[in-house]
Amino acid sequence: MSVADVQNRQWRKFDPYIVPVDKNAVENILRPLDLSDDDYHTVMQSMLDQMERGLGAATNDTAPIKMYPTYVRAVPDGTESGEFLALDLGGTNFRVLLVTLKGQEVKMDSKIFLIPQHIMLGSGKHLFDHIAECIYRFVKEHNLMERKLPLGFTFSFPCRQKGLARAMLTTWTKGFKCEGVEGHDIVALLHEAITRRGDLNVECLAVINDTVGALMSCAHTDRKCAVGIILGTGSNACYIEKLEKVEMAEGNEPGPPEMLINTEWGAFGDDGSLDFITTDFDRQVDKHSINAGKQRYEKFISGMYMGEIVRLALEKLRKNGLLFGGEGSYHMATRGRFYTKYVSEVESDDTDSFPMTKQIFQELEIETVTDQDCRLVRHVCALVSRRAAFLSSAGVACILNKMKRPEVTVAVDGSLYRFHPHFHDLMMEKTRVLAPGIRYKFMLSEDGSGKGAALVAAVANRILAEQKAKGNPETSSAV
């Protein structure tokens, strides 16, 4: 018998809460997850206030939504060409990519490298040495050692940028916590690691966020694309703002009168403004996260947390004898063990016999799962997903109403949006209600983090070459 089996048995023996199923009791537990349109409107108003505060130089300091200038001033025009390296850090996988641009043609070759937990939670030096090592292995494998390649870095953590290739990490999120990086320029740290090795001929020309990558990548084919959002491990958004509103940007580079803003909307609510919709489940998720009190909006929405919210709701129902006849398991009592992908599987399941749902709970070692249990589990998943999708819609609608463009394409990246069976439809439905009169569509960004970084690096490289030709070797910060 395994350790888990032993723990399972002891655990079941002590379960004290077996009572008959009661619809009202179920409702009482789940009602806080069901929000009204009034609630979503309140959320939007409060998000708009915080965004305006984030943009203003006098108010940015105390604003939870930081609205970071990205120094990206224009979307691609389709003439970008050449070979570029791209890095994608800030998600589940770390990737190095070789991107070949030639008009609308984009070729990508990429390799995933693992970032082990001890590096995610270790020193910054160790992290950047590891990244440089991965670049080296990739470059070597692709026989690129002899060439000097421009690199675009998709770094999906909140950064205060001072230019296209100067980005100070504000705070780690999503499970990363490397010492000695917060407050530092990550491009400098990367270049130091590259210099320490001495065998790499690579220069990082631009740092972007994955939201910017998604937007740029979709804008390459759709000129109406003006918003990018991420619904993956975390959640974030960027959009095109009028330059005159971007009070926090430094310098005065020539270029179009617009700039992409990386909202970092995940931090919305960190001042308590979302407390009115926060349930006990959300409070527990936050309390046990490595960034308690932070990224409150993100924790309602994204893949890193949704499964856990569902698990906590299921556990509460179970402890009240309303699910699985009160039977628990070691797995179901384990934090993070109910993955967000299960939520997608449950909601995609056949509603007559629930084969996938039963399979999931078999893996989680719940022995008796009735069809009624499966229906209730599905209901819980649907409630949590709906709230997440509608809150994301509230964010998108807030930006669309603020931009006032008659027609906008919203680029979306992230596995939650990509793989959840209803997320797209739910977002379409609620955005229509919350942003009436605006024509919009959601467009899945295909590999925005790689292609977007290469596109921004391409434009930066072109400007750099133009300046060198003019005899001014200064690095431009405007794309």
Ligand code: ADP
């Ligand atoms: P990242 O945001 O880290 O770049 P992804 O976009 O792949 O990476 O998002 C990863 C997140 O997506 C994980 O938190 C995971 O829980 C969630 N996820 C993965 N597969 C699914 C799925 N089938 N349905 C819903 N969420 C999923």
Ligand code: MG
């Ligand atoms: Mg990603």
